[in-house]
Each structure stands twice: as C-alpha cells, then as structure tokens.
C-alpha cells in the first residue's frame with residue numbers, strides 16, 4: 001500500500017528501491033547521461049531519459065522561470081505528441097511527471113535547450129517564455145476538474161525544488177501556463193497544489209494574515225489600479241475590460257482558486273495586494289496603496 005506517505009522522501013526511496021530491483025534506469029551507463037550527472041545524489045530524484053523531443057532549439061538566454069502544465073491527455077498520447085514530430089504542431093517539454101501510483105519523471109529535452117512548451121507567452125518584460133524557462137508537463141486530463149495526487153505533488157515538489165535551486169529561479173517566476181498565456185491557456189488548473197508547494201518553498205503565495213488584514217479594510221482600489229497591480233506582479237494584460245477580466249481570471253486560477261470568474265471581488269483584491277506587498281512592495285508605494 002502506498003497510502004502512508006509522511007514525507008516526499010518515502011515515495012522517492014521506494015521509487016529508488018524499485019528502480020534498483022527492476023533495473024529501471026539503474027543501468028550504470030545511465031549514470032553517465034548528462035541529465036543525471038547534473039544532479040547531486042542527495043535530492044533522491046530519479047529521472048528517466050525518455051525519447052528525445054525535436055520540439056526544441058538551442059537556448060539563447062538565461063533560465064529565469066519554471067512553467068507548469070497539464071497534458072490534457074494520458075501518458076502514451078502525451079509522450080507521442082511531446083516528441084515534436086508533428087510539423088504543424090511541433091511541441092516539446094523538458095520533463096513529464098506521470099500519474100502512476102508511483103509517479104515517474106521522464107526527461108525529453110535537456111535543460112540546456114529551449115523546449116516548445118509555452119507558445120505565445122509573456123511575463124513581466126519577457127516575451128516568448130520558451131527561451132527563458134524550464135517546462136514540466138504533468139499527466140492530468142484537466143487540472144481544473146481532477147485533483148493532483150499526493151504522490152504526484154511530492155515528486156513534483158522534489159523536481160521543482162531541484163530546478164529552482166540550480167537555476168536560482170525566484171518564487172514569483174514559478175508559474176502556470178495560464179499565468180504566461182493569459183486568456184489562451186487554463187493549465188495547470190485551479191486544482192494545482194500551488195499553496196502546498198509554496199508552503200514547502202516552491203513558488204509564491206500571499207501571507208494569510210495579510211490577506212485577512214486587507215480584507216478587513218475598506219476597498220478603495222479602482223479597476224485600473226488592479227490592472228496596474230497585476231501588471232506590476234508580472235501579468236501581460238490586453239487593453240480593455242475583456243483583457244483585464246482575462247488577467248483577473250488567470251490570477252484567480254493561481255492564487256484564489258475557489259472562484260475563478262474574472263470578477264474583481266474584495267477577496268481577489270486582498271489576495272493580490274498581499275501578494276504584491278510580499279514580493280513587489282515598491283509597487284504598492286508607487287500606487288500609494290499602504291503597504
């Protein structure tokens with residue numbers, strides 16, 4: 001039974017032991033592969049080398065972001081598509097996290113390459129996030145409907161923590177596809193365990209007390225100030241009301257998941273203010289919102 005996980009180390013140890021027992025990815029020649037050699041052994045992370053994806057190109061810049069997705073398809077179909085052989089839809093990704101009882105991490109593109117996982121995208125002053133990010137696809141048919149398993153979350157945490165440490169990625173740059181392709185994408189979905197991962201040190205999250213504090217105060221903020229706050233945090237927002245609504249919805253899908261409707265309500269504002277206060281305090285001062 002695998003229901004007694006008390007920490008992420010336990011399933012990883014089981015994975016390691018199973019790997020040794022079955023010979024799965026424990027062939028000594030695997031140890032020479034660059035993907036594994038880059039990692040110190042203490043993370044306990046095992047990464048299988050999958051089929052190499054041609055949905056990639058040489059990297060031109062520094063990795064500053066980590067982008068999370070769900071596949072919307074089961075593993076065999078995802079593995080097929082993400083090898084990038086379809087000329088009209090050439091896609092690729094660095095890692096796939098499977099949805100098996102003991103989830104596996106499969107690598108398709110080396111981190112030294114840029115993978116085609118984000119498409120049209122932007123965050124802060126960056127356009128085209130493929131060149132600036134590592135991408136992880138998680139097997140889930142719809143992360144707005146189907147929860148991510150505890151085991152998947154634990155493996156994901158270990159993988160993300162390792163990538164963040166090696167590339168020095170800031171909490172505010174651990175993002176969903178929906179954050180960087182506003183109005184176009186809805187993955188990894190409102191059921192993605194952002195709060196859990198943030199509590200373990202992966203990604204950004206507002207402090208609960210500060211959200212409560214902002215919620216108690218009067219709501220004085222105007223829609224255009226919400227736009228400014230969202231933009232200052234990193235969201236790329238199209239002009240007009242529809243553009244703002246899409247950005248609010250993307251924000252809610254990540255940070256206020258119980259109601260994702262694009263409507264600016266007091267809790268959404270309080271969550272946004274608390275988030276900006278924690279990670280971009282200079283923005284609040286510029287807008288003269290009391291930090």
Ligand SMILES: [Zn+2]
Pocket residue numbers: 068069070117177185187
């Ligand atoms: Zn995606």
